[in-house]
Amino acid sequence: MPFLWNVFRVVVFVLALLPFLWLLYGAAVGSLGADPADALALETGRWSLRFLLISLAITPLRELTGLNRLIRLRRMLGLFALFYASLHLLVYLMFLLEWRWSEILEDIAQRPYITVGFLAFLILVALGATSTKGMVRRLGKRWKRLHRLVYLAAGLALLHLLWILQQDLTDVVIYGSITALLMGYRLYRAAWLRRFLRQRFPARTGLH
Ligand code: HEM
Numbered sequence: 001m002p003f004l005w006n007v008f009r010v011v012v013f014v015l016a017l018l019p020f021l022w023l024l025y026g027a028a029v030g031s032l033g034a035d036p037a038d039a040l041a042l043e044t045g046r047w048s049l050r051f052l053l054i055s056l057a058i059t060p061l062r063e064l065t066g067l068n069r070l071i072r073l074r075r076m077l078g079l080f081a082l083f084y085a086s087l088h089l090l091v092y093l094m095f096l097l098e099w100r101w102s103e104i105l106e107d108i109a110q111r112p113y114i115t116v117g118f119l120a121f122l123i124l125v126a127l128g129a130t131s132t133k134g135m136v137r138r139l140g141k142r143w144k145r146l147h148r149l150v151y152l153a154a155g156l157a158l159l160h161l162l163w164i165l166q167q168d169l170t171d172v173v174i175y176g177s178i179t180a181l182l183m184g185y186r187l188y189r190a191a192w193l194r195r196f197l198r199q200r201f202p203a204r205t206g207l208h
Pocket of ligand 1 (some may be wrong): 047089
């Protein structure tokens with residue numbers, strides 16, 4: 001079983017890398033359409049959001065299927081969200097801003113969709129940097145609290161998307177519904193767990 005599991009993890013890793021390879025190929029052969037820089041910005045942003053949501057889906061999936069090993073994929077998928085967000089930022093700096101460093105702060109301050117995108121990115125960096133086993137151990141209980149910020153990152157990314165796609169809200173509704181469903185599940189589970197602990201250990205939990 002451990003062998004099959006390792007093969008599965010490698011398959012997930014390769015699948016998660018495919019959009020990047022596809023974009024690299026598209027850029028090399030010139031098949032990204034009339035505005036390749038825009039296509040790269042949109043696709044890297046979309047894949048970052050998708051991986052963020054996929055990583056958020058791992059805990060519910062694990063709880064509903066009982067496949068506890070799935071939890072080990074959560075970090076990898078979360079890091080892929082950060083990877084695509086970093087590419088997204090790189091494309092923005094390289095092609096849209098053309099390395100005009102002086103304009104970055106101006107952009108962040110004056111364009112709200114850049115401000116929220118940047119905040120979401122900073123949260124992803126903080127979560128990525130504290131995702132190692134050592135940091136989990138070192139931060140103890142604070143680790144869980146810090147990593148709840150992943151929902152804030154998803155919310156900010158949705159706001160970013162809402163600002164960009166003001167004309168057509170289909171995607172915002174789709175991604176927003178998935179996020180709401182995942183958040184709703186976690187809130188429901190947290191309430192259920194509190195109720196369960198209160199009934200089982202009223203004196204010890206102090207939750208009565
Ligand atoms: C690092 C800071 C960020 C900057 C500077 C930034 C900037 C941009 C820009 C310039 C666009 C293209 C807008 C257009 O061509 O009309 C874009 C699109 C997008 N961004 Fe970001 N972004 C950032 C962070 C993020 C993050 C963290 C996510 C997701 C987790 C994200 C998700 C998206 C998505 C999904 C789109 C595509 C919208 C569409 O499909 O049209 N962005 N972003």
